[in-house]
Amino acid sequence: MRTRILLFILPTLAALFLLVAPGVAADSRTKTEYMVKAAYLYNFLDFVEWPYEPVADIQKPYHICILGKNPFSGITEKMTDKRIRHRKVAVHSISSVEELKECHLLYISSSERDALPQILHALKSKSVLTVSDMQNFVNQGGMIGFVNQSGTIRFEINTKAAQQTGLTISSYLLKLARIIVTDR
Amino acid sequence: MGTRKACLLSVLALLVLFPISGNAATDPLQADDEAEIISNMKIEDLMNVVVSSVSKKEQLLADAPSAIYVITQADIKNSGVTSIPDALRMAPGLHVARIDAHSWAITSRGFNGLFANKLLVLIDGRSIYSPLSAGINWDEQDTVLEDIERIEVIRGPGATLWGANAVNGVINIITKDSADTIGLLASGGGGSLEKSFGSIRYGTSLGQDATVRLYSKYFNRDSLSVIGNSGVDGWDALRGGGRIDWRPTGQDLLTVQGDLYTGTEGGELLAPAMSGAGMENSGQVPGGGAPYSITKGDTSFSGGNMLLKYRRTISETSDLSLQLYYDQAGRSNSSETERSKTADIELLHRFRPWKQHEIVWGIGYRFFHNNYTNSNDKSASTNDYNLYNALVQDDITLLEDRLHLIVGAKLEHNDYTGVEFQPSARLLWTPDQRHSLWASVSRAVRTPSLQETVLRVNTGPNTVYVGTSNFKSEELLAYELGYRIAVSKTSSLDFATFYNNYDKLSVMNSNSDGADSTTQMGSVNGMQAQSYGLELTAEWRPSNWLTVVGNYTYFRLNAQSSVSSTAAAALEASAPRHQASLRTTADLGYGVSLNLWGRFVDKVQTSFSNGQGSSIPAYTTLDARLAWKPTPGIEIALVGQNLLQPRHKEYQSAISGTLFELQRTVYGKITWQF
Numbered sequence: 001m002r003t004r005i006l007l008f009i010l011p012t013l014a015a016l017f018l019l020v021a022p023g024v025a026a027d028s029r030t031k032t033e034y035m036v037k038a039a040y041l042y043n044f045l046d047f048v049e050w051p052y053e054p055v056a057d058i059q060k061p062y063h064i065c066i067l068g069k070n071p072f073s074g075i076t077e078k079m080t081d082k083r084i085r086h087r088k089v090a091v092h093s094i095s096s097v098e099e100l101k102e103c104h105l106l107y108i109s110s111s112e113r114d115a116l117p118q119i120l121h122a123l124k125s126k127s128v129l130t131v132s133d134m135q136n137f138v139n140q141g142g143m144i145g146f147v148n149q150s151g152t153i154r155f156e157i158n159t160k161a162a163q164q165t166g167l168t169i170s171s172y173l174l175k176l177a178r179i180i181v182t183d184r
Numbered sequence: 185m186g187t188r189k190a191c192l193l194s195v196l197a198l199l200v201l202f203p204i205s206g207n208a209a210t211d212p213l214q215a216d217d218e219a220e221i222i223s224n225m226k227i228e229d230l231m232n233v234v235v236s237s238v239s240k241k242e243q244l245l246a247d248a249p250s251a252i253y254v255i256t257q258a259d260i261k262n263s264g265v266t267s268i269p270d271a272l273r274m275a276p277g278l279h280v281a282r283i284d285a286h287s288w289a290i291t292s293r294g295f296n297g298l299f300a301n302k303l304l305v306l307i308d309g310r311s312i313y314s315p316l317s318a319g320i321n322w323d324e325q326d327t328v329l330e331d332i333e334r335i336e337v338i339r340g341p342g343a344t345l346w347g348a349n350a351v352n353g354v355i356n357i358i359t360k361d362s363a364d365t366i367g368l369l370a371s372g373g374g375g376s377l378e379k380s381f382g383s384i385r386y387g388t389s390l391g392q393d394a395t396v397r398l399y400s401k402y403f404n405r406d407s408l409s410v411i412g413n414s415g416v417d418g419w420d421a422l423r424g425g426g427r428i429d430w431r432p433t434g435q436d437l438l439t440v441q442g443d444l445y446t447g448t449e450g451g452e453l454l455a456p457a458m459s460g461a462g463m464e465n466s467g468q469v470p471g472g473g474a475p476y477s478i479t480k481g482d483t484s485f486s487g488g489n490m491l492l493k494y495r496r497t498i499s500e501t502s503d504l505s506l507q508l509y510y511d512q513a514g515r516s517n518s519s520e521t522e523r524s525k526t527a528d529i530e531l532l533h534r535f536r537p538w539k540q541h542e543i544v545w546g547i548g549y550r551f552f553h554n555n556y557t558n559s560n561d562k563s564a565s566t567n568d569y570n571l572y573n574a575l576v577q578d579d580i581t582l583l584e585d586r587l588h589l590i591v592g593a594k595l596e597h598n599d600y601t602g603v604e605f606q607p608s609a610r611l612l613w614t615p616d617q618r619h620s621l622w623a624s625v626s627r628a629v630r631t632p633s634l635q636e637t638v639l640r641v642n643t644g645p646n647t648v649y650v651g652t653s654n655f656k657s658e659e660l661l662a663y664e665l666g667y668r669i670a671v672s673k674t675s676s677l678d679f680a681t682f683y684n685n686y687d688k689l690s691v692m693n694s695n696s697d698g699a700d701s702t703t704q705m706g707s708v709n710g711m712q713a714q715s716y717g718l719e720l721t722a723e724w725r726p727s728n729w730l731t732v733v734g735n736y737t738y739f740r741l742n743a744q745s746s747v748s749s750t751a752a753a754a755l756e757a758s759a760p761r762h763q764a765s766l767r768t769t770a771d772l773g774y775g776v777s778l779n780l781w782g783r784f785v786d787k788v789q790t791s792f793s794n795g796q797g798s799s800i801p802a803y804t805t806l807d808a809r810l811a812w813k814p815t816p817g818i819e820i821a822l823v824g825q826n827l828l829q830p831r832h833k834e835y836q837s838a839i840s841g842t843l844f845e846l847q848r849t850v851y852g853k854i855t856w857q858f
Contacts, residue, residue, distance in 0.1 A: 035219055036222055039225055039230055043226065152431065153230065154231060176231065
């Protein structure tokens with residue numbers, strides 16, 4: 001009798017929870033992969049020097065901007081307490097390059113694959129570190145591209161692209177990366 | 185009767201209550217831990233985190249033309265199980281029955297027993313099936329449970345990719361890559377049955393391309409209760425080992441792992457009764473025919489293994505893997521000593537010679553050596569066993585992304601039955617992202633154990649069990665059908681059904697040789713059986729903090745034997761007709777989570793070759809786990825098991841006929857993670 005009630009109550013309770021609980025938008029498939037990539041973005045800030053950047057101004061936060069479909073939603077919200085060089089990090093979603101104002105790092109989502117040449121052209125005069133996980137990103141002029149190596153996330157760096165906009169990438173980061181220097 | 189109806193009703197209720205809106209979420213409790221740990225990692229550590237771009241579980245299920253259920257690490261943690269056999273209770277289609285504190289009878293789709301011989305179990309590719317007894321010593325197999333990535337439970341003949349003896353199913357226990365277990369994890373606790381336990385594991389990177397993990401684990405478990413007596417089956421074990429994963433380039437992965445273990449278990453030992461003396465505890469031997477005495481004694485067991493696996497990704501469509509392992513195990517008690525050694529090498533190549541064909545082929549060799557001595561009758565035997573195998577499988581794309589035909593065969597050569605051929609054909613139809621339908625026909629064999637073919641064992645004065653060299657393999661022709669549907673973004677259903685036709689099944693035959701009145705027993709291929717059933721899994725994740733999973737298993741078997749109609753009747757009654765399980769996991773906020781797991785197992789009849797046996801009644805039970813994470817690195821858990829009844833039986837000891845009972849138990853555990 002006891003057991004009967006219990007076995008019936010559980011799914012009924014579950015149904016009641018459904019009515020009360022809020023829905024959550026989260027895609028389970030690539031959670032870990034984007035957690036790792038998000039952590040990388042924060043780490044990259046630590047190993048890059050931006051020109052014209054007041055060195056000791058810890059009041060001004062770093063800005064990470066995400067262009068296109070945002071794969072980090074639900075992830076970067078959990079990292080708001082992270083500080084790089086004692087500075088806070090603010091994450092923004094933007095839908096076009098024109099909206100880019102103070103971004104230190106721009107993550108270009110693979111949804112923007114077709115518009116990449118135009119995007120990179122618009123950024124030529126700005127000191128923005130471009131990062132993406134779309135195929136062949138660094139070969140097309142992107143600065144840091146994520147690659148999947150036997151199930152782990154590694155990165156490639158196009159040093160020429162970074163130098164051309166005045167960014168200095170620490171030799172420590174360069175040692176860890178697969179480096180590509182292209183003519184683009 | 186009432187409980188069975190209730191089970192079916194609750195499963196139906198679950199099906200009816202599926203919502204249509206919302207989004208699927210990953211296991212909420214695990215995702216938070218991961219986010220925490222990963223966000224604090226430095227670049228060098230991030231480079232070693234292994235990610236799967238599609239959840240391995242979803243990928244496995246979506247493309248699998250077989251009845252497969254995946255038990256994830258989150259399932260293992262949330263359910264509060266303390267051993268691999270208990271974790272297997274979460275899968276449909278398996279009958280898991282605890283015989284005593286250190287023994288389990290586990291099988292898929294019928295034929296259960298202490299040495300259920302139709303299930304192949306692999307840990308990271310290493311087979312833990314013992315050819316000596318044609319079964320699995322579950323007491324020797326263990327890991328730090330937190331290091332298990334997932335357990336794949338595949339019901340039905342997995343013969344084509346894994347080898348003979350995967351007749352009714354394959355269980356693949358996969359441990360985590362060492363890159364996923366960086367840091368220190370320590371846990372410990374105690375309780376009423378789990379008297380005390382502790383484990384410690386440390387993982388770190390070795391340079392840029394390699395990671396290593398080392399662990400050590402100890403537990404001490406109390407005996408189960410026995411009707412009228414306290415049990416004698418308590419056990420303890422100490423285990424340690426490690427694993428290195430090295431990725432020198434983007435295409436190569438080398439894994440080396442090993443374990444060492446030692447332990448002692450109490451139990452009932454069989455000693456032939458000397459004339460007159462010691463007859464107080466005598467009785468009929470379930471497997472023999474002459475008086476004997478039961479003594480209580482300890483068996484000590486120890487062993488170790490080493491495994492090396494090399495994987496090379498040649499291109500997007502082709503890869504190669506080479507695996508070698510060595511396994512040594514020994515057991516001894518006051519009357520018997522047994523030592524086994526296994527060495528195995530296996531090569532597997534996957535490539536796509538034409539657009540529509542993905543071919544997998546492989547070759548392998550296994551060597552098994554066993555040494556057995558019995559101090560009661562001064563007998564000793566040594567056996568060597570060689571197994572050669574080759575497999576080929578072609579996954580043919582008939583309609584891109586929609587229809588696949590997978591045909592394959594495995595050829596094996598063993599020392600007793602020669603060449604065995606096991607072909608299979610499977611069809612997989614995925615009309616869209618949400619449904620998949622599969623069907624298969626396969627032939628599988630269960631090759632004879634050393635006991636059935638070669639050994640000669642005295643089970644008492646005037647009784648001897650003799651293996652016969654013309655004992656043939658048991659055969660199965662299996663027809664299966666399955667259907668998976670993502671009912672909504674938050675719920676899914678998975679059905680599997682089958683019809684199995686068995687021939688040349690092993691049955692015990694006894695001949696009385698009039699001349700010196702010795703009873704000679706042996707196994708003959710004298711039974712046929714047909715079985716059919718249904719396995720259903722329903723999963724529902726309505727929100728980020730609630731998960732509900734329900735399983736239902738239905739099984740029927742008919743057997744016929746011209747040698748022993750008792751054996752046929754016994755086989756029919758040995759499997760539960762219905763089994764059901766319902767598990768809910770809820771994240772209650774403030775780091776608190778609650779897991780409730782109810783199970784129902786129908787009645788079974790145990791039976792041994794001399795006709796003795798017991799009726800084990802149906803039981804319903806509930807496990808509950810309450811856990812609290814005051815800070816991200818510490819978790820405190822309180823687990824209650826078998827809560828609904830003060831005690832219940834699940835199976836019977838074949839050695840003595842004792843019925844051990846599982847009691848209501850509780851334990852507490854603290855886990856630290858840095």
